[in-house]
Each structure stands twice: as C-alpha cells, then as structure tokens.
Amino acid sequence: MLGTTKERAGMPAVSAEEGHTAGTGTGRRRAGRPSAAVLDKAGITTAALDLVSRKGYDGLTMAALAKQLEVAPSALYNHVASKRDVLLLVEDHLTSLVDVSAFGSKSWEDAVRTWAWSYRDVFAEHTPLIPVIAVLPVTDAPQTLAMYETVSKGFLDAGFPEERIVSAIVALESFIFGSAYDVTAPGDIFEPGSMADANPHFTAAVRSSAGPGRPADTAFGLGLEALISGLGALRGQAG
Amino acid sequence: MLGTTKERAGMPAVSAEEGHTAGTGTGRRRAGRPSAAVLDKAGITTAALDLVSRKGYDGLTMAALAKQLEVAPSALYNHVASKRDVLLLVEDHLTSLVDVSAFGSKSWEDAVRTWAWSYRDVFAEHTPLIPVIAVLPVTDAPQTLAMYETVSKGFLDAGFPEERIVSAIVALESFIFGSAYDVTAPGDIFEPGSMADANPHFTAAVRSSAGPGRPADTAFGLGLEALISGLGALRGQAG
DNA sequence: CTAATAAATGAACGACATTCATTTAGTGCT
DNA sequence: AGCACTAAATGAATGTCGTTCATTTATTAG
Structure with a gap:
C-alpha cells in the first residue's frame, strides 16, 4: 500500500542525480517529511547500480544504499518492501540493456545469437541476481516483459509454432543463466590437483582443452550453436 | 590448519548416526574435549542434509546444525572453516547421487539423457547450492571429480575429440543448473498480468504453451535434445 | 480547517556467522 | 613417566545486516 501512487520511472529532476555524491553536505536532515521527496524508485535503482559497480554485491547493503542516497536506512522502506525489491529494480533495469535489436532485422539464427551473447554478458557481471530472477514473476518487471515480447515476436515471425515458443525461450534462458556463472568462475576451477591420478580421463581432457579466448x-559458443540448430529445427512444424 | 589430519569419509561408528536424533539427552556436555569425538565431516554432512530436507535451506543455519548435532555452534568450526564449507560437503554428497551408470552401458545419447535428467532432478531440490557449486574448484570435491571422470570417459569412448570434452560438459552443466531453477519457479511466473495488452505476442505464447506435464x-526436454543432437555432431571430428 | 497520508529520522530488535578465551582429553617425544 | 602440543568441546561476545516501530514533519483530500 505504500509508495504505489506517485513514483514513475521518469527520474524527476534532481534527487537521483545529485544524491549519491554523498559528499560534503553540511549536516543531517532533520526528522520529518522533507518538502521535496528525496527518494524514488529510479533513484534507488541507479544508486544500487552505482554501488554494485563500485563495491560489488557484497557492498550492496541497505545501510550502504541509504548512505549513498544520504538517507536513513529505514527511509528506503517507504519505497521498497525489502532488499529483494531492490534487486528486482536492478534486474529489470539490466534487462533493458540486453540487445534485442537483431530481432526483426537479421535472420532468426543471428538474432538469437546476438541476443543470447548480450544477455549472458550483462548478467555475468551480476550473477548474484540470478537466483532472484529465476523465480521472479515477470508481472513486476516491465522491461523484462518487453524483452520477452520482442523475442516472442521474433520466434513467431521465424515460423515457430506458438505453443513451443515459451519452452524454447526458457531453454535458452536456462542455458544463458547457467553460463553466466562460468564467466566469473576462477580459471583453474577444473584443476584436479592432487586427485589427478585417480581421474585420468578428465585430467587429460582438462589439460588438452586450452584454446584461444x-x-x-x-563453452557458451558451443552450447549456443547446438541450441540454435536444434531449436531451429522446430520452425514450420506443427505443434 | 585445523582438522586436516584425521577425518575421513568413513563414517566412524556411531556419532554421525546417533547424534541427530537431538532428543531426550539428559543435559549438556561439560566443557572440554570429550573422550570420543562428537563431530566429524560425515556427521556434519548428514545432519545438514537432514536439516535441509526438514526445514529447507532457510533452516540450515550454523546454530540449527549445531543443535541437531547436540553441540555448541562454535564446535563446528573445529571441522569446517565456514558455512560455505558445509555447503560444499552437501554438494559433494549430492553429486554422488547423480546417475552416471548409463555411461558405458548405453549409447552416448541415452547416457547423456539419463545423466542430465538425474543431475537436474538432484539439484532442483537444492538450488541454493548452485551459486556455490558454479564457482567451486573441483579439487575439494572428490565425488564431483569422480562424476566428471565417468562422463569424460563416456565422451571419449563415444568418439569426442579430447579438446572439446570439457567445453561440451560445461555447456551441458550450465544448461542443467539453469534449468534446475525452473523446476522450483512458481507456475504462474510468466503470467503477464496487467501488462498483457502491451505484450500481445508473448501473452499469446504463454497462453498457448500449456501442455501435458x-x-x-x-523446456528441459526440448533444450536437452537440442544440445544432444548439436553436441553429438562433434563426434569423430578433428579438433 | 482538519484528517489522512507520505516521507523522513533514529532507536531498537532479532538472526546469523564467526571469533576468542577457556577447559579437557588424547598424542608424541624424550 | 612426564611434558609439551594439539584436538575438540563450551560459552560468552562481537559485528553485520535486514527490518520494524514510534515519532516528526509536510503535503494532500474532503
């Protein structure tokens, strides 16, 4: 019931832009409602993104977020119900950065390729969001919904049977999310170490797997091309 | 430096089996080292699994784990360095539940199918582990390493070029982890709700996607078959 | 004008992971 | 045997973090 009426994503003038310099402001605000609202969802979102880019997700605490916005932590709860809500705001903003432009201008294969690589790259930097996204109803995430709309239309125009589109997108998305983790994994994650002798085939495979890039x-390229050709075969079929 | 010498996964007699009844024991243990060790890694692992199955991952706290084992929370730190260590123990145990038996007895396609479904099913119940696993060096996880060994050998025997095996496994695993999230997602996760009108193609796709099961x-079946046929094409090729 | 609501402060709470001093028991060395 | 060292437990304490609540002030609706 709180904060449902006013806030839009229009970034109303100043507050979002100025607040997070967190600088040499003279003193604290006195208690009570200020004449001009300090917080809104857009400002919270950009402050959270800023904080994450500087301090990582460990640094994204409600206290740090409040400090960046020069408010008391409890003030945030007039605009979001929980930290999870903050993560949803961030997630929805990130989704708008995913490149869907190739749908409509390129072939289905190229469009999926462009979209998938972009999608993975965006979320590889934000893996702590993945457990949140994956269980998130799209209802509350307009940008995410917009992305699905564009992709769905691309699949439909390419001749996909309508009943298979959601499954195909889910399959691709699952692969994308899983692959986003790999990007941040340490390079030596598969080093068998002292147990190399007991696992000779795997050890040999690891040793010989070094390539360019x-x-x-x-791995992502390999899996993506497999999915594209496998899923592409569904086009023009009956349900 | 602590607890490195003695403990093995051999489940030494009683402690692991009896401890977690957490029942009508008369009183507290007095301070100081007990004659027979109460804790070991195997006992901690089974207690953690028990706790998770009864209370979920929210219920898996160091305090709750200690209570189940009838020790003080700080006692756990003589055997694991952190909660993350506990999660690694759990993960490695779960990996041993994944069915790799089809490698060696069935065709490569059938073996991958069996393995992948089993792998997904096991971790669908344990999605909070996925962010931990995905970045986890296999060195500390012997069961996980054993699984990779079996799968690697299966790929090699099926004619895969050695340099591609790790990438192929990573691609499959990424898809599996991502798909594990879907299993626990709410059924109405894709309901566009009030924004249905603005996203007609996606809405139509969602509405028509209902099928059996x-x-x-x-979605998992669709993506997995695509990956199997796409990756299977690599067999017998040069690197 | 007045009641309701929105938006801020600041104090407090309850979990939780983790650390530390302390106590007691086993182990290895001479 | 005796002694130092280490292993394994308790119990108290700490710091962080998300969240709630009473209170204050300003805006808005009727």
Missing part, C-alpha cells in the same frame, strides 16, 4: 566463451 | 520438464 576465454574457456567460458568457448 | 510440468512446463519445466517440457
């Missing part, structure tokens, strides 16, 4: 990119 | 299973 990041291993995570190689 | 769980939606998560449909």
